[in-house]
Every structure is written in C-alpha cells, then in structure tokens.
Amino acid sequence: MxxxxxxxxxxxxxxxxxxxxxxxxxxxxxxxxxxxxxxxxxxxxxxxxxxxxxxxxxxxxxxxxxxxxxxxxxxxxxxxxxxTNHDNSSLLCFQPNFNPIEKLVQVYEENKKLYERLLKVEQEKIAYLEKLMKEK
Incomplete structure (x- = not known):
C-alpha cells in the first residue's frame, strides 16, 4: 500500500x-x-x-x-x-498580576461612593416630596 x-x-x-x-x-x-x-x-x-x-x-x-x-x-x-500536568492543578496556583486586597478595597470604595450618591438622590427626592406636601 x-x-x-x-x-x-x-x-x-x-x-x-x-x-x-x-x-x-x-x-x-x-x-x-x-x-x-x-x-x-x-x-x-x-x-x-x-x-x-x-x-x-x-x-x-x-x-x-x-x-x-x-x-x-x-x-x-x-x-x-x-x-505534562494533566490534572489541572495549575489552575489552583493562579498568580494574579495585581494585589487582590487592593482591588477589593478599590471596589469597596467605589461601592461606597455609589451608595452615597444614591442616598443623596433619595434624600433630595424626599425633600421635594415633603415640599409638595406642604404646598397642598
């Protein structure tokens, strides 16, 4: 053949x-x-x-x-x-190229700022509604 x-x-x-x-x-x-x-x-x-x-x-x-x-x-x-490593254990040895604690703190700070902005908007809404109630 x-x-x-x-x-x-x-x-x-x-x-x-x-x-x-x-x-x-x-x-x-x-x-x-x-x-x-x-x-x-x-x-x-x-x-x-x-x-x-x-x-x-x-x-x-x-x-x-x-x-x-x-x-x-x-x-x-x-x-x-x-x-040569077929057991995928290398996935458990993940080494990020950033500090995870710093990222966590950064996300926490961003969430805190978002919450404060949301709280401020809600307070303004309440003040506006109270003003409307007093006018009636």
Whole structure:
C-alpha cells in the first residue's frame, strides 16, 4: 500500500502560521504593502517566489525554512510533549498580576461612593416630596 505524500502547499502554511500568530490578513497585507486580496491569493497558492516568501517570513517572525517545514502535526507533538500536568492543578496556583486586597478595597470604595450618591438622590427626592406636601 502506497502512502500519498501531502503536497507542500506554502500558501496554506503561511495562512496557518498567520492565524497562530493571531494576525489578520489585513495586518499582514499592510506590513507587506499589498492588498488583503493579494494575501488571500498568496494563501491559496501552492508555490511562492523565494523573495516574496522571505518578506512574508520576516513579517511573520519566522524563517523561510520555518514556513517551508511547518506542519500542524509537529505543533501538536510539541504541545503534547511539553504539557505534562494533566490534572489541572495549575489552575489552583493562579498568580494574579495585581494585589487582590487592593482591588477589593478599590471596589469597596467605589461601592461606597455609589451608595452615597444614591442616598443623596433619595434624600433630595424626599425633600421635594415633603415640599409638595406642604404646598397642598
């Protein structure tokens, strides 16, 4: 049984790397000084000129060879081999980049100010209603 070799579709690899980098076609196009439609055509192309591939690789922050040798399987293997903790206990070790006590105090102060404003509005409403009652 022969195994069919996957074609080396450079355009798809560029698209996949761009997506993994969180970059939109418009952003890549802007960086290269071309239109978004041109990026779409590039991502549909099986082969790309060396010079253009070098420019795209530079914008994506990878090497030309990195694009040529890219495969989703390799990415999944790397992730699978580097993630060793499968019990999600790392979720219990959450380290916020702010002081939770300070945030709590800040929220408390904001709530206090809101309550005081609400109380003031209610007092004004009562005073207005009392004034209306005296006029009658």
């Amino acid at each position: 022969e195994t069919a070799e996957k074609p080396n579709h450079i355009g798809r690899k560029i698209g996949r790397i761009r997506e993994l980098r969180g970059m939109k076609q418009e952003t890549l196009a802007e960086e290269l000084g071309i239109s978004q439609q041109a990026i779409s055509k590039i991502e549909q192309s099986e082969k790309i000129e060396e010079e253009k591939l070098e420019k795209i690789a530079k914008v994506l922050g990878v090497t030309k060879e990195g694009i040529e040798n890219f495969s989703d399987e390799a990415i999944f293997n790397i992730i699978g081999n580097t993630v």
